[in-house]
Every structure is written in C-alpha cells, then in structure tokens.
Amino acid sequence: MLDIAEELHRWIEEGRAFAVASVVAVGGSAPRGPGAALAVDSEGTAIGSVSGGCVEGAVYDLCREAMRDGTTVVERFGYSDEDAFAVGLTCGGVLDVMITPVGERAPVRTVLRAALSAAVRGEPAALARVVRGPDHLLGAALLVRPDGTYEEGEGEGGLGGGLEPVRSAAAEARALLEAGRTGTVELSEDGSHCPGGLTLLVESNMPPPRMIVFGAVDFAAALVRAGKFLGYHVTVCDARPVFATRDRFPEADDIVVEWPHRYLERVATDTRTALCVLTHDAKFDIPLLTAALRLPVAFVGAMGSRRTHEDRLDRLREAGLGERELARLRSPIGLDLGARTPEETALSIAAEIVATRRGGTGVPLTGSRVPIHHDHDHDHDHDHDHGQRDSARAA
Structure with a gap:
C-alpha cells in the first residue's frame, strides 16, 4: 500500500472513502510482490496496480463491493488450464490479494493515515496488517517506528488479544523495518512464532537505498x-x-x-x-x-x-x-x-x-529453467485459509 502513499494520503486528507487492495502473498511467476496495491474511491477512481493488468478488473470490482458491504476479504487469483482467458494470471503464478474498505469512520483509518503521512514525509516506519487470522481481525493495522514505539488501529482496527501479541508484532515489524524489507511474519495468539495464529504483512517505508x-x-x-x-x-x-x-x-x-x-x-x-x-x-x-x-x-x-x-x-x-x-x-x-x-x-x-x-543468476531466460521471479527479498505464505474465499476467478 505504501507504493501509492502519496495519492492515498491525499484521498484521506480530502475525506474520501475508498477500498485498498494489497498483494499479501505471491507464488510462482506472479507479476508484482507483496505490498503492491490498487485503490478505488467512492467515485470509482482507481490508482495503483496489483498485477500489471492481469486481474485489475476483478480487483476493481472487489474494491467496489468491499465499500458497499464494509467487509475485508482475501482473494486468491491463479492460473486455470480450463479457463486461461478468464480473470487470472496467465503467467502461471498465484496472487493473494487483501481488499480492505476504508470508510470515513473505519477503525483502521487513523493508523493508515499516520502510516501514509510518514511515507509521504519520507520518515522510516513499518505498517503491519493482519492478512490471515480470525475474520474480525483481517485488515487490523499497527504502525511501528524505528524507536519501537507503535500506534494501533482503534477498536476492531487493532490487533486485539492483549498486550503480548501487539508487542511481538511491533518487534517483528521493527526488525523488518531495520532491514528495509517488506514481508510476512507469523504470530500465534499468545504472540509467539508458532504458525496457526496471525499472519502479518509488514510494509517498510525507508529512505531510498x-x-x-x-x-x-x-x-x-x-x-x-x-x-x-x-x-x-x-x-x-x-x-x-x-x-x-x-x-x-x-x-x-x-x-x-x-x-x-x-x-x-x-x-x-x-x-x-x-x-x-x-x-x-x-x-x-x-x-x-x-x-x-x-x-x-x-x-x-x-x-x-x-x-x-x-x-x-x-x-x-x-x-x-x-x-x-x-x-x-x-x-x-x-x-x-x-x-x-x-x-x-x-x-x-x-x-x-x-x-x-x-538472487538472480544473470543467465538468459530464453531456454533456461531458472525462475523468472525470485523470492530473495520476501517471506511469502501461499496457504492462506482464514477469511479468504479461494477464488474461482483463478484463471
């Protein structure tokens, strides 16, 4: 989401309601990595991209739907031999996209505003959002700064579950921020690293390398x-x-x-x-x-x-x-x-x-069997189940 921070910050300052779709995990030869985002406002204006064109139309429709029903969902898009020209990734990859409505009174609006403001000012900060877990926590957000201080979404916009999970999430987000990386981390309900609890997508905003x-x-x-x-x-x-x-x-x-x-x-x-x-x-x-x-x-x-x-x-x-x-x-x-x-x-x-x-090899892709896209910079989770509709739109 921070890749379109300037435009989204302007929308928030203008008081617009919108929905933002963010890539939360990729598999295979997906065109864009975690954090890439497309947003649609209440007037139907769209900014950004999640796939370079493969699934933009379907994601646009999902954003409009999310603004109507106020529900955060995670959709999976992939390749289907049976329907290769339907909505999906003809490159053969898999893309998980979280669609979050951000209305004028959305619980996450305050923390998203702070994250976008920091990104526009060029201040280092990490935005952590729940992309897998209980339905009511999907999209919950946490803004973490380099000194370890953090700001949580209000009410249902926060991680909930007590102080320990929040502290653990803040520590993990801070570690990725220090490395200048965007990726996912796993937390259990007690804040430990056991899979099966929460998966957070952490987007790091750092000064240019x-x-x-x-x-x-x-x-x-x-x-x-x-x-x-x-x-x-x-x-x-x-x-x-x-x-x-x-x-x-x-x-x-x-x-x-x-x-x-x-x-x-x-x-x-x-x-x-x-x-x-x-x-x-x-x-x-x-x-x-x-x-x-x-x-x-x-x-x-x-x-x-x-x-x-x-x-x-x-x-x-x-x-x-x-x-x-x-x-x-x-x-x-x-x-x-x-x-x-x-x-x-x-x-x-x-x-x-x-x-x-x-992590590339430098060899020509023609005739080689090396992956086109490498997972060198990111930790990806391709098996999201909770809060997700395993999309039949998988192309």
Missing part, C-alpha cells in the same frame, strides 16, 4: 543515471575537484570531493548500500576497498581488467584482507553484456546489482 560511485569518470555519469532509474540515492565521490563537478554529474544527489576511503569511513551505509569503484587506480582503490569489504553492505564492485583485478587482489591481501572478504568483491564489475559504451557498461553494472539484490 544508497549507491556511492567512486571515481568521477565518463562511465560514472551513465551509472548515476542508471542508479537514479533504479531508485537509489546516488553519490559521486572523487578526490579530484576538477572532475567531481555538478556540471559533469547533474543528476547525482550528492557530489563529494574527498579521498574515497575517508569519505566511506564517515558516511552512513547499510545492508542495502551499493558501492561502485570506477577509479581503477591503486592509490584510491586499495584503501577504499580495504574499508568497503569489511562493511555489511549489499554490493561492492570495482572496475578494471582481469590483470588489474589480480594485481588488486594481491595488494588487498597485503593490506590484511582474508579470502572470505575478498570473495565479496565483484570485479571486473558488471555482467557480460559485451558492453562498450559508458551507457552499456552502466547497464551491465546495474544488472549485476539487481541480480545480487534479487
């Missing part, structure tokens, strides 16, 4: 554009002020003139950060990579020929790095696309970053 490009070279300008396209906050860092300029990198969020390793030592990074070293100059690379390969970041890649890479490894060993740390280095950086131009090279680097993040 960081990409730091070291080396203000021609290839860097194209990589900055690719990084912005992928949703990164992109910084260019180079010790040479004549190259690290706004004129050369107009699309970068930050331009830093400083020795790379010194900048890396003082800047905040996390497990989503991508570090791209394009300088292929030992006086910059070695101290920088010595620091980078010891950080818990998502990606460390370095440009250079295979000969440069071998020489670099020897120098890094001399600097004290072990084989486990060296194994984290992606070099020569990028996937084998036969790239020549800066733009093609940036594409190959961006592709490797995505493959690393999502």
Whole structure:
C-alpha cells in the first residue's frame, strides 16, 4: 500500500472513502510482490496496480463491493488450464490479494493515515496488517517506528488479544523495518512464532537505498543515471575537484570531493548500500576497498581488467584482507553484456546489482529453467485459509 502513499494520503486528507487492495502473498511467476496495491474511491477512481493488468478488473470490482458491504476479504487469483482467458494470471503464478474498505469512520483509518503521512514525509516506519487470522481481525493495522514505539488501529482496527501479541508484532515489524524489507511474519495468539495464529504483512517505508560511485569518470555519469532509474540515492565521490563537478554529474544527489576511503569511513551505509569503484587506480582503490569489504553492505564492485583485478587482489591481501572478504568483491564489475559504451557498461553494472539484490543468476531466460521471479527479498505464505474465499476467478 505504501507504493501509492502519496495519492492515498491525499484521498484521506480530502475525506474520501475508498477500498485498498494489497498483494499479501505471491507464488510462482506472479507479476508484482507483496505490498503492491490498487485503490478505488467512492467515485470509482482507481490508482495503483496489483498485477500489471492481469486481474485489475476483478480487483476493481472487489474494491467496489468491499465499500458497499464494509467487509475485508482475501482473494486468491491463479492460473486455470480450463479457463486461461478468464480473470487470472496467465503467467502461471498465484496472487493473494487483501481488499480492505476504508470508510470515513473505519477503525483502521487513523493508523493508515499516520502510516501514509510518514511515507509521504519520507520518515522510516513499518505498517503491519493482519492478512490471515480470525475474520474480525483481517485488515487490523499497527504502525511501528524505528524507536519501537507503535500506534494501533482503534477498536476492531487493532490487533486485539492483549498486550503480548501487539508487542511481538511491533518487534517483528521493527526488525523488518531495520532491514528495509517488506514481508510476512507469523504470530500465534499468545504472540509467539508458532504458525496457526496471525499472519502479518509488514510494509517498510525507508529512505531510498544508497549507491556511492567512486571515481568521477565518463562511465560514472551513465551509472548515476542508471542508479537514479533504479531508485537509489546516488553519490559521486572523487578526490579530484576538477572532475567531481555538478556540471559533469547533474543528476547525482550528492557530489563529494574527498579521498574515497575517508569519505566511506564517515558516511552512513547499510545492508542495502551499493558501492561502485570506477577509479581503477591503486592509490584510491586499495584503501577504499580495504574499508568497503569489511562493511555489511549489499554490493561492492570495482572496475578494471582481469590483470588489474589480480594485481588488486594481491595488494588487498597485503593490506590484511582474508579470502572470505575478498570473495565479496565483484570485479571486473558488471555482467557480460559485451558492453562498450559508458551507457552499456552502466547497464551491465546495474544488472549485476539487481541480480545480487534479487538472487538472480544473470543467465538468459530464453531456454533456461531458472525462475523468472525470485523470492530473495520476501517471506511469502501461499496457504492462506482464514477469511479468504479461494477464488474461482483463478484463471
């Protein structure tokens, strides 16, 4: 739902009644992941998407129905050989969608408003909602902030069942928030992790992940554009002020003139950060990579020929790095696309970053048996039973 936060926040501020459909679990080759949402207001205006087009019409109708009867439901859409052109996923996947009415006096409206407001302001927060459990708890919501404080929906809009389940839910949501992840968690009625109680979908709203490009070279300008396209906050860092300029990198969020390793030592990074070293100059690379390969970041890649890479490894060993740390280095950086131009090279680097993040192999999908969509980032539950109508719309 947070993927359409800006529009939904405007609707709430305008006092509109609406229903929101959120992907809560996927299986197989489903087009969109948990958290993707489509919303429909009382006038029939629709925003967002849950499937990229496969089931939008049916979900739209369900949203209109939910506004009429005020009931939260979970629907399953899948592929049916008998009726492949009916409503469903012709890609062969399975999609579980929760439809929640949000009327002017809906119990969850207050907490959803707070979650949407935080998302619009760019504040880190996690929205946890019950997607499997007793019917009366479906859609109940909890907003959790980084310091562990939380805000619960009013009355039936809250998790209920006493303080312990709420505390457990808040702790689990906070853990996913710290990792910048969206996923599901299982809680039993007493707040423990035994399946069979409640399943919560936790959507994390975090600032964009960081990409730091070291080396203000021609290839860097194209990589900055690719990084912005992928949703990164992109910084260019180079010790040479004549190259690290706004004129050369107009699309970068930050331009830093400083020795790379010194900048890396003082800047905040996390497990989503991508570090791209394009300088292929030992006086910059070695101290920088010595620091980078010891950080818990998502990606460390370095440009250079295979000969440069071998020489670099020897120098890094001399600097004290072990084989486990060296194994984290992606070099020569990028996937084998036969790239020549800066733009093609940036594409190959961006592709490797995505493959690393999502658990992809980088091999062509044509003729291969690797999954098109990987479950690398999310914990999915595909066997929802409670509060769910196992949809005959399964296409």
